[in-house]
Amino acid sequence: MSNRSLAPSFQPRNKPNLQNYDQARSSFSWQQVEKQFTWSETGKVNMAHECIDRHVEDGFGGKTALHYINGEYEERWTFDELKRQTDRVAAALHSKGVRRGDIVFIFLPKNADCYIAMLAVVKLGAIAGPLFEAFMEEAVRDRIQDCAGRFIITDPDLAVRIPRDDLPSLEKVFITASAERCRSGEISLAELVEQTTDNGFSTEWVDLEDPLNIHYTSGSTGKPKGIIHAHRAMIHQYQTGHWVLDLKEDDVYWCTAHPGWVTGTVYAIFAPWLNRATIVVNGGRFDADSWYATIERAKVTVWYSAPTAFRMLKSAGDGVLARYELGSLRHILSVGEPLNPEVIYWGSEQLGLRIHDTWWMTETGAQLIVNLPSEIIKPGSMGRPFPGITVSILNDQGEVLPNGEIGHLAIRAPWPGIMREVWQNEAKYNSYFQFDGWYLSGDLAIQDEDGYIFFQGRSDDMINSSGERIGPFEVESKLLEHAAVAEAGVIGKPDALRGEIVKAFIVLNSGYAHSPELIEDIRLFVRSKLSAHAAPREIEVIEELPKTKISGKILRRELKSREPIEQ
Ligand code: PRX
Secondary structure, three states: OOOOOOOOOOOOHOOOOOOOOOHHHOOOOOHHHHHHHHHHHHHEEEEHHHHHHHEEEOOOOOOEEEEEOOEEEEEEEHHHHHHHHHHHHHHHHOOOOOOOOEEEEEEOOHHHHHHHHHHHHHHHOOOOOOOOOEEEEHHHHHHHHHOOOOOOEEEHHOOOOOHHHHHOOEEEEEEEEOOOHHOEEEHHHHHHOOOOOOOOOOOOOOOOOOEEEEEEEOOOOOOOOEEEEEOOOHHOOOOOHHHOOOOOOEEEEEEOOOOOOOOHHHHHHHHHHHOOEEEEEEEOOOOOHHHHHHHHHHHHOOOOOOOOHHHHHHHHHHHHHHHOOOOOEEEEEEOOOOOHHHHHHHHHHHOOOOOOEEEEEHHHHHOEEEOOOOOEOOOOOOOEEEOOOOOOEEEEOOOOOOOOOOOEEEEEEOOOOOOOOEEOOHHHHOOOOOOOOOOEEEEEEEEEOOOOOOEEEOOOOOOOEEEEOOHHHHHHHHHOOOOEEEEEEEEEEEOOOOOEEEEEEEEEEEOOOHHHHHHHHHHOOOOHHHEEOOOOEEEEEEOOOOOOEOOOOEEEHHHOOOOOOOO
């Protein structure tokens, strides 16, 4: 099962924060970790305080907290500056009625405004709801409608994708630009902040169990569900930042995810700032040259990305790589989809570093299965359970299976990062806990005799394309809105670059004839309404969809089994 394993390799000056996995596991307690937080003494809890303000109080106000790069443009923010700006934005939002417990959506590109908005909302005790910047009108509408959202922070370009007529609950649209760039009914947050002094703003102290953020995530059925995390997740996020990201005082850390995805919130904002690291934000989309240039320019030391990105860099070729000086890098991590052994070998050979796979989910709130810098990597394995986390492989009856057998990947609940609730959907929340005391991930896996866990696929129809989670139901529903489409079944088709691509099988309405133009029109229809990442890359017209005899449900598994496996 395992390929050639890779021993740890690091410069002596970079001794890992965690040096012995077995030892840490046997003596670990989450209560010990709590001592790292100011609230363990003061009783005053707020994630934003631990990420920003406490570092200023501790004398690190002058340290660079955020380095934003977009092409030739750069911005640097110190912890001091971030404290002042998040205070002002929080005060401005408060002056317009945002209060503790309110959900505030944040629909912005990866830029400083986005990161500041996230922390300002949290400082107020409100719930931050980041939305992926590529979402189109209906993806935005479904999410805001689900929780009757009242507030959103956005910019003039993205604001046009908010269908206000369909969203009567939405009271205030804050724009991060001047008043001249606002349309009627929008509020210039930039001007409001200009007029606001930070004097007198004080952080809203909350309970550890209070809601922190909401991430909408797709499953195999229904529309996306709102996963709510609590402030207590910081305990888990801090400790994984310390041991798995291995963050140290002088690290410059770059996580490539957008905050609309859970990795872009937990491991691009919270975990690194809880560990007082300098974070790098790259404003552009994926491009091999600009990514390598970002590492070179910002002197990135720790880098967290996803298999599709590594595969794209690998296929961009060594010629591109040779143009950049990447000697600053010392630790690389991956998440979101299976990491192929060949990519790990490429990293070892071309970057001189191992790529450390990690496994977790939106619902888990932080990493649960990890490869640590001090431990052996078995390429093809996601690693071993983080200390303090118990993982088992269960059969369909919820019994623990022996090593080497494939079954349901389950985690002993609870742990500090686990979701607090699924927004107003108790049935969905309960569905994760069918077997007493276990959280069921929906993934299938095998554990070997050393405790290493190997991903084997999903037990449901959820699609994972480039590490982004896509619900087939959402795409099928959108396809059915196209006049030409009578029926639709959507699957993840195995793909060498993206892991899976979205593939749709459709039956046409009578009166429509199959043509390349029609197929392109249907694809663009989904792309422009829902989002680019959910639009089918392949559409196949068939006469009839396979369905169950009794309930008439589409048999996606059967559609999937028709696809040749491509490696
Ligand atoms: O199927 C697993 C896959 O991504 C799912 C979780 O997706 P999401 O909630 O969007 O969170 C992604 C990043 C935290 C999982 O159920 N997945 C995540 N990490 C890995 C993975 N599959 C294989 N290997 C991984 N390392």
